[in-house]
Amino acid sequence: xxxxxxxxxxxxxxxxxxxxxxxxxxxxxxxxxxxxxxxxxxxxxxxxxxxxxxxxxxxxxxxxxxxxxxxxxxxxxxxxxxxxxxxxxxxxxxxxxxxxxxxxxxxxxxxxxxxxxxxxxxxxxxxxxxxxxxxxxxxxxxxxxxxxxxxxxxxxxxxxxxxxxxxxxxxxxxxxxxxxxxxxxxxxxxxxxxxxxxxxxxxxxxxxxxxxxxxxxxxxxxxxxxxxxxxxxxxxxxxxxxxxxxxxxxxxxxxxxxxxxxxxxxxxxxxxxxxxxxxxxxxxxxxxxxxxxxxxxxxxxxxxxxxxxxxxxxxxxxxxxxxxxxxxxxxxxxxxxxxxxxxxxxxxxxxxxxxxxxxxxxxxxxxxxxxxxxxxxxxxxxxxxxxxxxxxxxxxxxxxxxxxx
Numbered sequence: 001x002x003x004x005x006x007x008x009x010x011x012x013x014x015x016x017x018x019x020x021x022x023x024x025x026x027x028x029x030x031x032x033x034x035x036x037x038x039x040x041x042x043x044x045x046x047x048x049x050x051x052x053x054x055x056x057x058x059x060x061x062x063x064x065x066x067x068x069x070x071x072x073x074x075x076x077x078x079x080x081x082x083x084x085x086x087x088x089x090x091x092x093x094x095x096x097x098x099x100x101x102x103x104x105x106x107x108x109x110x111x112x113x114x115x116x117x118x119x120x121x122x123x124x125x126x127x128x129x130x131x132x133x134x135x136x137x138x139x140x141x142x143x144x145x146x147x148x149x150x151x152x153x154x155x156x157x158x159x160x161x162x163x164x165x166x167x168x169x170x171x172x173x174x175x176x177x178x179x180x181x182x183x184x185x186x187x188x189x190x191x192x193x194x195x196x197x198x199x200x201x202x203x204x205x206x207x208x209x210x211x212x213x214x215x216x217x218x219x220x221x222x223x224x225x226x227x228x229x230x231x232x233x234x235x236x237x238x239x240x241x242x243x244x245x246x247x248x249x250x251x252x253x254x255x256x257x258x259x260x261x262x263x264x265x266x267x268x269x270x271x272x273x274x275x276x277x278x279x280x281x282x283x284x285x286x287x288x289x290x291x292x293x294x295x296x297x298x299x300x301x302x303x304x305x306x307x308x309x310x311x312x313x314x315x316x317x318x319x320x321x322x323x324x325x326x327x328x329x330x331x332x333x334x335x336x337x338x339x340x341x342x343x344x345x346x347x348x349x350x351x352x353x354x355x356x357x358x359x360x361x362x363x364x365x366x367x368x369x370x371x372x373x374x375x376x377x378x379x380x381x382x383x384x385x386x387x388x389x390x391x392x393x394x395x396x397x398x399x400x401x402x403x404x405x
Contacts, residue, residue, distance in 0.1 A: 014135045029357065033392035035379040036359040038180065038334055041309075044302045045249045049294060050285065057285045065280040071272040072264075073097025073256070074283035080290035081256055086226075094261050096268055097278045101210050101243035101255035105173075106132050107267040107274075108206055108239060108257065112170040113138045118162055120203075121173040122150050124337075124366035124376070126180045129173065129208065139167070140368035147328070149186030150174060152193040159201055171204040176224055178211040178333025181366045181378040185331060188221050195228045198237050204263070210243040210255075211333040213299045216307045218331035225259070236260045244286060246334070247299060252282050306332075306382055312389050313381040320397035322404055334382040337363070340375040344403055347374060352403075358395040 004012055057065065065074075078095045082088050098104035113119070115137030121130070123142020133140050141158055143150045155172075162169055174194065176186040186194070198205050207224045222230070225238040239259030244252055257267065271277070289295055313336055317327055326339040338360075340346060346362040353359060363376030381389060 010135055010137065013137075014131075031357045032354075032359060033357060033384060033388045033395065034359040035381070035384060035392060035396075036361050037380055037383055039380075039383045040246050040250070040302075040334075041305060041382055044247075044305050046289075046294075046298055047249075049298075050248065050289070053288050053292075054281065054285045057288055058281060061284055065284045067280070069277040069280035069283070071275075071277050072268040073278055074280060074287060077256075077283045077287035077290075080287045081258075084290060084295070085258070087258065090258060091261065094264050095256060095258045096264050096271065097283055098241075098255045098257060098271070099275055099278050100245060100250075100253045101208065101241045102128050102132060103253075103275070104241045104255050104257040104267070105129055105206065105208060107270040108171075108241070108263070109133060109136050109138070110270045111263065111266040112204075114168075117168045117170045119171060119173055120155065120158060120169060121368070122175065122179065123368065123371060124181055124363060124373070125173070125368075126175060126208070127365050130366070130368055133173075134369060138170075142368045142371050145179075145182060145184055147184065149176065149179070149184055149190045150194065152190060152197065155194070155197060159197070159203070169201070169203050171206050172198060173206045173208065174224070175208045175211075177209050177221075178214060178330050178335070180211070180333070181335050181361070181363070182337035183328045183330030183333050183335045184337070185218075185221065188227075191221065191224050191227050192231065195224065195232055195234070195237060199232065199234060204236075205238045207238055207240040209240060210246050212242065213247055214302065214306065214334065215332040216303055216310055239263055247295075247302060248286065248289070252286070253279065254282050254286055303332075306334075309381045309384075309386060309389060310336075312386055313379065313393065316390055316393035317397075320394050322397070322401055324404065325397075325400060334380055336379045336381060338377045338379060340377070340400070341404070342375045344400070345374045346377040349377070349399065349403065353396060353399055356395055356399055358392045358399075360396065 075092060077097060078092050082090055113136045117138055119133050119138045119140050121140055121142055122145055130140055143155050143158060178185055225240045228234045228238045241257045243255035324341050328337045347364055350362050361378045364372040364374050367373055
């Protein structure tokens with residue numbers, strides 16, 4: 001059977017998630033120190049508390065939550081999310097509960113994208129999202145970043161250029177807080193500029209904010225949707241997606257999106273066609289976790305656990321890396337982004353690092369197609385132990401020194 005002749009055009013053109021393949025190469029290798037994954041530390045997952053809450057939820061609501069649920073999500077969870085986000089004035093029709101944040105982003109993409117439409121994102125950006133965008137036939141245009149996030153004059157120039165070419169720009173995608181993969185947080189000034197540009201050009205913003213609660217140092221910056229609502233009196237321009245994966249556990253597959261009722265309504269329509277509904281038991285259990293006010297102290301514990309890891313990784317980079325190597329200094333999240341001299345290729349360095357039992361993700365994997373940059377790499381600090389961070393950074397620095405010499 002010649003399957004490729006029968007598969008859809010989008011299936012044949014679909015990229016695999018190379019990160020999963022690269023992480024698999026390092027799994028189970030004795031002595032391997034991996035900075036490659038994006039996993040929360042297992043010690044931060046509230047398994048005992050959740051096991052009790054799941055049992056309690058099934059006991060109290062079993063017949064209800066073991067049935068099919070509403071496609072838009074559980075009303076009890078929506079009520080708790082509205083309290084948590086400070087959006088009590090939002091209707092339930094403005095909130096979608098999704099099976100992970102990528103699921104919500106996919107529905108947003110399905111709502112807007114026809115083949116050949118343009119999505120503007122940061123360059124680099126999260127590979128999982130880029131793959132989803134390109135699978136729908138979108139052209140993704142990356143905007144360079146500096147220490148304050150997406151560079152706004154570059155964004156303005158790109159929008160003008162695309163409009164001159166007659167391209168349809170459907171939305172701007174951004175991860176403003178502790179961005180994956182760079183760890184960069186978009187400054188308040190840039191957030192305000194982004195909203196202004198979006199309003200002027202009537203281009204919606206998709207705000208992806210899975211790392212927001214993992215702030216370890218510095219001062220909290222308002223979410224883009226809050227700035228749009230409070231300063232610009234605009235509740236239409238921003239749709240926000242958030243996730244419980246980095247706080248309660250990725251295995252729960254639970255996230256939520258909120259924004260304009262018309263947009264969320266179309267996303268719910270896609271949910272009805274693809275998922276029917278999100279896991280009803282998990283939704284009710286997490287709503288109870290929030291209602292019992294267990295979420296806030298849990299997050300405080302996560303921050304205390306991750307703070308020494310981030311500090312140590314930055315200290316060891318400073319201690320071990322050659323002067324030519326630069327890196328970001330995130331205030332939270334899970335990742336540090338490393339800039340190599342242009343003569344070094346991180347894809348080639350990856351293979352040499354694996355032989356020396358240290359792993360990372362080459363930066364080229366985080367760029368839109370045909371826009372790759374090869375002298376950057378991503379390090380994860382949330383999952384490895386303090387001992388492994390210290391030894392792993394030293395191993396990586398030794399390999400880089402050998403390459404430079």
